[in-house]
Amino acid sequence: MIRFAIVGCGHIAKKHAEAIKNSEGAHFYAVCDTVEDKMKPYIEEYGVKGYNSLEDLLNDPEVDVVNICTPSGFHANIAVQAAEAKKHVVVEKPIALTLEDTDKIMDACKRNNVKLAVVHPNxxxxxxxxxxxxxxxxxxxxxxxxxxxxxxxxxxxxxxxxxxxxxxxxxxxxxxxxxxxxxxxxxxxxxxxxxxxxxxxxxxxxxxxxxxxxxxxxxxxxxxxxxxxxxxxxxxxxxxxxxxxxxxxxxxxxxxxxxxxxxxxxxxxxxxxxxxxxxxxxxxxxGKPGHQCIIEDMVEAIKEDREPVVTGEDGKRALxxxxxxxxxxxxxxxxxxx
The missing domain is CATH 3.30.360.10 (Dihydrodipicolinate Reductase; domain 2)
Structure with a gap:
């Protein structure tokens, strides 16, 4: 099983949680948010671990993939940190708010040999x-x-x-x-x-x-x-x-x-x-929920050691x-x- 963790427990995180739960080969392992009350519903409903600190989450060797569901302006820093911690990355749209930040994400993922998928589920x-x-x-x-x-x-x-x-x-x-x-x-x-x-x-x-x-x-x-x-x-x-x-x-x-x-x-x-x-x-x-398609594809991309269907380059083109x-x-x- 590929273990997924969600960073940022706002509105879009629920779609990711359901997608992970319903995806074959995926296990919803943890959530991370600086606001404790935002994590509680996920901890109680899905039985996942909760982290107040991104650093603590990234230090957990059980985490395979980090799903970034924070406001867009925070995507780049979190994605780079996750890649440096050797975690695969699923990032909500837009991949980042600037092309410079996008290049930093893609470079970090390439250097650390981790997969990068951007959520364009339509x-x-x-x-x-x-x-x-x-x-x-x-x-x-x-x-x-x-x-x-x-x-x-x-x-x-x-x-x-x-x-x-x-x-x-x-x-x-x-x-x-x-x-x-x-x-x-x-x-x-x-x-x-x-x-x-x-x-x-x-x-x-x-x-x-x-x-x-x-x-x-x-x-x-x-x-x-x-x-x-x-x-x-x-x-x-x-x-x-x-x-x-x-x-x-x-x-x-x-x-x-x-x-x-x-x-x-x-x-x-x-x-x-x-x-x-x-x-x-x-x-x-x-059809099948697009977020679920993204998660299932990430599981297969890791197992088959290939690029995800919606790549960082795809996210960069849209941005x-x-x-x-x-x-x-x-x-x-x-x-x-x-």
Missing amino acids: RFRPAFIKLKKWMEEGRFGKLSHANCTVRWNRNQAYYDQAPWRGTKSLDGGVLMNQAIHNLDLLIWLMGDVEEVYSMDATRLRNIEAEDVSAGVARFKSGALGVIEAAVTIYPKNFEESISIFGEKGTIKIGGQTANFIEHLVMEGLSEEEVEALKAEIKENPF QLVVSLYESAESRKPVILG
Whole structure:
């Protein structure tokens, strides 16, 4: 059994706890948080050990993997310390808030020969698994453009839950916190981005970072992209979607959290086949929980001594897109990536 420990017992830690509990070959061993009361529910429900000190946790030889579930601004320091202690690392999105910190994490993991996985779980949704296969097979032909949309609501009460929410140093805005999952999917499907131009604003929320962003991108393939992200939608989440347009097909995967095939026309695919696919996805739109897929893949990556499916490089690509969009919005100029 591969023994997992969670650092940071906030909201997202519960998903990690359930994923570890339900994953074959994984054992939920410990939690770590500086606030004792946050650890208690996990200690009582799962029977795990509790550590107030990261150093004490990392000194425990029974810990194989550290899952980092703290505010984003703390990811880098914890990940580097875990790697130096020879622990494998699963880090929540974003991998870090700067490319420099991301490189420190990746370097530490490489030097200490430990695995690094970044939590971008939406790749494991059934609709996107099918779309990825079609993209790899070139079923859409030459690509014209793609559209990436996150129209959600995060009200002021959400940001007022904790002082770090919405700050540039520990959290970031809608691009860094909410839309980065959608941006990861966009890159995974369309390939690397070459150039961006973006604008953002803080319109409705009393936060330091942006609550709405609009931008355009050019992929290395020559295809274009449109990126829209907001947490200002009234009164609740409206939609998350990715649409892809090519010479032989058009698809939109949407819904409140991008789970359903809302539109599909593809050369060689009959209307009956399209309706059957839509119905198949509708029956099980989430599939196996993405966090569980990440945990099970880490177990196998350790046993097989291979890279995890969602690597540090993947996390860096998504972060680089966000950082470049920020840079463009601040400079009011196009930005070339890399």
